[in-house]
Amino acid sequence: xxxxxxxxxxxxxxxxxxxPGLCGKTTNLQHIYSRVPQETRGKMISLxxxxxxxxxxxxxxxxxxxxxxxxxxxxxYTVPGQVYYNASRKLILKGVDGIVFVADSQIxxxxxxxxxxxxxxxxxxxxxxxTEKVPLxxxxxxxxxxxxVSVADLEKELNPSQAPYxxxxxxxxxxxxxxxxxxxxxxxxxxx
Amino acid sequence: xxxxxxxxxxxxxxxxxxxxxxxxxxxxSRSVMLIDKxxxxxxxxxxxxxxxxxxxxxxxxxDFAANAQLAEMVGEKDFATLVHQGxxxxxxxSLIANRVILVVLFDKKTSLGLVRLxxxxxxxxxxxxxxxxxxxxxxxxxxxxxxxxxxEFLAEADSEIDSLFRE
Numbered sequence: 001x002x003x004x005x006x007x008x009x010x011x012x013x014x015x016x017x018x019x020p021g022l023c024g025k026t027t028n029l030q031h032i033y034s035r036v037p038q039e040t041r042g043k044m045i046s047l048x049x050x051x052x053x054x055x056x057x058x059x060x061x062x063x064x065x066x067x068x069x070x071x072x073x074x075x076x077y078t079v080p081g082q083v084y085y086n087a088s089r090k091l092i093l094k095g096v097d098g099i100v101f102v103a104d105s106q107i108x109x110x111x112x113x114x115x116x117x118x119x120x121x122x123x124x125x126x127x128x129x130x131t132e133k134v135p136l137x138x139x140x141x142x143x144x145x146x147x148x149v150s151v152a153d154l155e156k157e158l159n160p161s162q163a164p165y166x167x168x169x170x171x172x173x174x175x176x177x178x179x180x181x182x183x184x185x186x187x188x189x190x191x192x
Numbered sequence: 193x194x195x196x197x198x199x200x201x202x203x204x205x206x207x208x209x210x211x212x213x214x215x216x217x218x219x220x221s222r223s224v225m226l227i228d229k230x231x232x233x234x235x236x237x238x239x240x241x242x243x244x245x246x247x248x249x250x251x252x253x254x255d256f257a258a259n260a261q262l263a264e265m266v267g268e269k270d271f272a273t274l275v276h277q278g279x280x281x282x283x284x285x286s287l288i289a290n291r292v293i294l295v296v297l298f299d300k301k302t303s304l305g306l307v308r309l310x311x312x313x314x315x316x317x318x319x320x321x322x323x324x325x326x327x328x329x330x331x332x333x334x335x336x337x338x339x340x341x342x343x344e345f346l347a348e349a350d351s352e353i354d355s356l357f358r359e
Contacts, residue, residue, distance in 0.1 A: 003198055003232045004341075007205030011341075012232040032357075040356055043244045045251065056254060059231075061246045064352045068345045072352075075231065075250065091257040095230025177357045184353050191341050 002097045002191055010071045013187045014095055018120050019102035020112035021053070021081030024141040024170040028102060029060045029076055031173045032180060036062060054080040057092050074184055081116065090123045098135040098187035100179055102170075103158055105140050105148040110157075117158055131161075135186035138165035139179045144172070200234065204325045211317045212237040219310035220302035222281075225295040226318075227252055234292060241297065252285060256293055275304060284308065288315050289322045 002013040017025040026046065033044045042061035049055050057077050064072040079089040101120065103113040121131050138159050140151055151167060159165060164182050168175025200208075208226060216224045216238045223238030225245065231253035233245055241248070256274065263271045276283040284296040284307045294315060296307050 003200070003228055003230075003234070005200040005205065005234065007200060007202040008235075014230060014232070035359060036356060043247045045247050047254075056258070059247060059250045061250075062357075064349065064356060067349045067352055070341075070345070072349060073246075075246075077250075087261055088258075091254065091261070094257065095228070095232075173359060177359060181353050181357050184357070185350055188346055188349050 002187070004070075004191070008071075009069050010073065011191070012073045012075060013097040013184075013191075014075045014077065015098045015100065015183050015187060016092055016096045017076065017078040017100045017102055018089075018093075018116065019081055019141075020104060020109060020116040021083070023081060023102045023104040023109070023113075023116075024168075025078040025081060025102050026052075026054055026058050027170040028100070028139070028168075028176050028179070029058050029078055031170060031176045032062070032076070033060055035173065035177070040064075053082065054078055055085070056080065056088050072188075074187070076180075083115070083119075086119065086123070089119070090126060093120075093123050093127055093129075096124075096127075096129070096134060097190070098137070098183050100137050100139055100183050101158070102139045102141050102168075103154060105142045105154065106145055107147045107149055110149055113154075113158055135183065135190060136161070136163040137179055137183045137186065138163050139168050139170075139175060140165060141168045141170050141175075143167045143174075144169045198228075198326075198329060200325070201328070204321055204328075205235065207321045208235055208318065209237060211314050211321070215296070215310050215314035219296060219298065219307045221296045221298040221307060223297045225249070225252075225297070227293045227295060229253055229256070229287075229291055229293060238297075252293060252295055256285060256287060273308075277304070284311055286311055286315060289319050289326075291322065291326075292318075294318065 004011050019025050040063055045059040047056035060076040062074045077092050079092045124131050140154050166175045166179045170176055212224045225236045226234040227249045231250035233249040236245055260270045272287050274285040282298055286294045288294055296311055298307050
């Protein structure tokens with residue numbers, strides 16, 4: 001839920017990276033953290049297990065600076081992808097302004113993508129949010145791997161609403177910023 | 193509400209600041225924060241904390257959210273207050289109007305009892321201000337526009353996003 005503070009002249013927006021386990025949500029945030037100027041980013045928080053699997057969420061605040069007198073910030077969150085952490089996923093979605101759905105392009109992860117997407121719809125509706133009302137960007141990750149589903153098939157199955165999509169190799173940073181930029185712009189458009 | 197978001201206007205911000213300042217002084221606490229339930233910092237009063245308040249806010253909201261789920265599991269509607277007691281520093285967190293979290297950071301110079309008492313009083317006052325604000329937002333939604341965030345804002349934001357978020 002974006003918060004506009006007219007007194008301290010601040011705008012805060014929340015973008016959540018959603019997707020199945022090991023699809024690259026945390027990798028997206030790590031890449032963003034490593035590449036944005038130091039004054040743009042805050043501290044990155046990762047609540048992860050000892051095996052570096054996200055337990056609760058990752059959090060990265062980004063600041064655009066002053067725009068027409070408003071300090072504009074984006075708070076990026078990831079959800080834990082593993083199926084049994086649904087209670088945590090639901091909590092992170094609370095107050096979401098925009099979603100990046102990171103899909104794993106590998107053939108054997110196709111069903112996991114579908115399941116995660118359905119789970120996202122369910123969790124949004126439990127918050128009283130209709131998926132079509134929330135700005136959404138699709139990211140088809142791991143395009144460099146050998147056995148991947150074609151983009152056309154991913155689009156057909158995962159993106160019926162024709163949200164903007166990007167191909168990505170998050171580990172190398174490809175497509176990460178394209179995805180982020182469009183997500184941020186879509187979110188701000190809902191405020192304008 | 194303003195297009196599904198929530199906005200804080202100058203007069204409400206000052207009322208809130210005043211309540212928080214009074215709470216901080218009367219409870220003998222080090223600092224007081226007000227955080228939106230989704231993890232956004234609304235206001236912070238007192239000693240500038242030696243930590244990142246943005247991250248702190250997101251963790252405090254997550255803490256509350258997780259505890260609310262635990263409450264539900266044991267058959268409670270919610271745990272309206274949480275206390276984290278450390279050797280030197282302690283935290284008192286309380287949910288107000290089901291929308292915002294009041295956080296009081298205090299040390300051994302004061303007691304939990306006093307913090308709790310003063311925080312309850314402040315919560316009652318904050319509820320009045322917040323309800324007034326929510327009613328106002330409802331009304332402004334009918335006007336359907338937020339005058340300061342127009343096309344120029346979006347154009348400038350877009351170009352800033354393009355220049356900052358790139359390889």
